[in-house]
Every structure is written in C-alpha cells, then in structure tokens.
Amino acid sequence: MLTTKETVLGFLEENRGHPISGAAIARSLNISRAAVWKAIEELRKAGHSIDAATNRGYSLAESSDLLSVEGILLESEGLPLAREQIHIFKTIDSTNHIAKKMAVEGAPHGSVFLAEEQTQGRGRRGRSFCSPSGSGLYMSILLRPEGNTEQAILTTSAAAVAVSRALSKLTGLDAKIKWVNDIFIHGKKVCGILTEAVSDFESGSIEALVLGIGINVSTKEEAFPEDVRAVAGSLDLETGVKPSRNALAAAVLREVFALAANPKPEEFMEEYRSRCFLLGQDILVLPGGADSYEATAISIDDRGALIVETKKGKRQTLNSGEVSVRPR
Numbered sequence: 618m619l620t621t622k623e624t625v626l627g628f629l630e631e632n633r634g635h636p637i638s639g640a641a642i643a644r645s646l647n648i649s650r651a652a653v654w655k656a657i658e659e660l661r662k663a664g665h666s667i668d669a670a671t672n673r674g675y676s677l678a679e680s681s682d683l684l685s686v687e688g689i690l691l692e693s694e695g696l697p698l699a700r701e702q703i704h705i706f707k708t709i710d711s712t713n714h715i716a717k718k719m720a721v722e723g724a725p726h727g728s729v730f731l732a733e734e735q736t737q738g739r740g741r742r743g744r745s746f747c748s749p750s751g752s753g754l755y756m757s758i759l760l761r762p763e764g765n766t767e768q769a770i771l772t773t774s775a776a777a778v779a780v781s782r783a784l785s786k787l788t789g790l791d792a793k794i795k796w797v798n799d800i801f802i803h804g805k806k807v808c809g810i811l812t813e814a815v816s817d818f819e820s821g822s823i824e825a826l827v828l829g830i831g832i833n834v835s836t837k838e839e840a841f842p843e844d845v846r847a848v849a850g851s852l853d854l855e856t857g858v859k860p861s862r863n864a865l866a867a868a869v870l871r872e873v874f875a876l877a878a879n880p881k882p883e884e885f886m887e888e889y890r891s892r893c894f895l896l897g898q899d900i901l902v903l904p905g906g907a908d909s910y911e912a913t914a915i916s917i918d919d920r921g922a923l924i925v926e927t928k929k930g931k932r933q934t935l936n937s938g939e940v941s942v943r944p945r
Contacts, residue, residue: 621655626685626687629677634676639657664683686703703729706730706732710736711737721824731756734755747845773828787868803850810828812827833850833851834851882919882920895940900925902938912928
C-alpha cells in the first residue's frame, strides 16, 4: 500500500514542470486537500524541490533531482521492475555492502539498492570511491545467475557495455571502456564498476552477484581526492549534459537486465572490444601480488580476458589485475 506522500510524488513526477492546483491533485488522487498539503510539506522536507504559485498550484521543479522510486519507475517503461525491488537510502556506508547483506537474507534477483551518499564507497582492490551527496548515481544490483562460474565472470564485462550504452544514449557521446570495468568519456573516468560474489561456502557455488555501479554525474573537481583528480571526471563536466539521476538509473537498469543478468559473449563482446581504448596501446600491467611489467594490449577474448604481449614477445592472458596506459 502506497503512502499518501508516495502517491503525491508519483503524480508530481508524471506532471513534472506543470503546476496543478491542490484541489485538482486531491480530486485526481481521491484524497483531501489537507492530505495533499501535508504530503507536499513532507516531500519538501525530504529534499524535493516543489514550486507553489498562487492560483496555479504545485509543480515538481525541472531541476529537482532527488532519487525516488516513483521517478525511476516513471522512466522504466517496459522494464519488469516492481517498486518493492527498489531500495533508496539517503546515506549508507556502501550500496554493495547492503546488497550483499540482503542477498544472504534472501532478497530476490533484480533487487536494486541506491543511495544519495556513500560514506564508505568502494572500488576495486579496496580503494575508496568518492561518493558525495546528491552528485552521483551510486547503485548496486543483485543478480542471481543461472549459469556457471564462467558466466558470472562475464557479468562485469557485460555491465561495462550496458553502462556505456546507457551513457551514450543519454549524452550522445561515445563512452569508452578501460579494461576491465571503468567507463571513460573524453579521456576522464566517469564510472567505476565493482562486481562481488556471494558464495555458498559448503558447495562453493555462487549464490548471487552484486553489481556495484558508481557514476559521477555532477561531482565537482575539488570533491575528488587529489590522487585521482587528473583522471576523474563527471558527466556534466565532460559532456555538458546532466541527465536526471532517476532517468540515468532507469537507463542503466534497462541495459544491465538485457545484457548482464545472463551474459552471453556473442551479444556484447564485439562491442566491448570496439569500446575498449586499450587495444594497441602500450600499457603497464599491475598483476595482483606480482611485479609490474610493460606490455602491449593485443585483444580481449570471449571470456573478457585481456591478451597482452610483453616486451620479450611473450603473450599473456590476464583474467584479473590492473593496467595503466603508458605514454609512447
């Protein structure tokens, strides 16, 4: 059962930018004008920007960009997503952390966890992910794969293509992939993806995958830690476009559910290769627990592994690790 506040917000989302009188809202929703006024005040306290003009009525401002279940569902036409699957937090340590916790407690496939702010957002190798309030899309998607471990490993590659597609459609620009899971626009990293598994310790099988996606939408340069400012960027700075975060969440979910829920290499690997800007580049390979070495990125196989050639002419297949581009 929806609360009055949720019902009014859904109505305002559907009529965003168009003033509607309290009386008209009350008639449309079959509630009292007092209930409308109370809901409007509660929504404003929650951070929604709602304009009120004498003799014109209430309207959700075009600039209002607070994440909401109503806003995401409105943008999710054709996506089999129920409101019970979407969980939004004002502040949380990490959306991946809560998603893993909920996975253990039996949350269903397709559950989505979003936050306005993360206090302990994480990237690969235990790095922190800058997650200031209201300036990014911080989202984790719980997937329960039907396939084997190899298919699970492909999820990150499929998600990189899915996010790239969503960003390209919303900004009109070509989103590029840095193996294995970073998305770049105009040479700046605007998105990081972190896939974590929830395993059954007795059988060793994968119970669930948590796909964490962090997109810098309007993060200011000074908000990034100094050690990443040279490479970090945000959508509004790099593209001049600041999409609604609700629309962005819906676009990413649409592409992720199409590609990454049950990844099939033939559906996305060619696009992954075409978007990957490392191929043909001189790189520095940083394998976990081993010395770094210089190589040239040659190709990416159908399992998402990076094939490199060392300075001595030896070919290596990298299933994990990290690489950086070396200036020629």
